Amino acid sequence: MLLVASQALTAGAIAANFNTARPTVSKHLQILMECELLKQEQNGREIYYHLNAKNMKAIAEFIEPFRQMWDDRFNKLESIMKEYKKNELH
């Protein structure tokens, strides 16, 4: 993450900084993309990765994962209790 903080890089350039197999690095990048922490940008034949600053700000505040944890719990609570209510009526 620190690598792409200052400039957009290709997957190859990112991998060159790690003593890890290229497919492993690609998987890491894919997951960071899924988490919307990285964004891809096509430049000619190359794909560059750069930080998704909007989401990094939330992460920097360390609040969003905490909020998400509570949101997941409360979503579960709501669906469990709706089901509970249905069963209670029968």
Place this chain on the structure above:
Amino acid sequence: MEQKTKINAEDGKHDLTITREFDLPVDLLFRAYTEPELVEQWMGTKVLKLESKKHGSYQFETTDPKGNKHGFIGVFHDFIPNQKITRTFEMANTPFGVQLEITEFEKLTGSTSKVNMHVIYESVAQRDEVLKLPFAWGINMAHNRIEELLTTFKK
């Protein structure tokens, strides 16, 4: 899309609030906090003890994907059905200290309700450490997922 669960944690303060509106009558929302089998489902934890009354105590236990057990313990200081639960919360065997949770339940309409949690920590540093935990878990989960994916690829 508007976020259903809202967190308000001001910089440099040792507390935070968590609010959420539910498409549930207030009594059903409150029941989700008091019946062990319901708590187990939505909190994703095992309930070892839950004495839902003033001066009662509770004990939860969660097993992480690696099989390590984590204990969560606390005491109820106030318990007003369908209105308010005041309790302490502590992660056993961790340096995070104890926190005070004041949870208020509010009826909005006959079929909707709201929860308002006020969590007070011992210090600003302690609050910020606890806030960072899910971030660290997220990284661990991402790493576990990478491991799983790679194991699948190898097969």
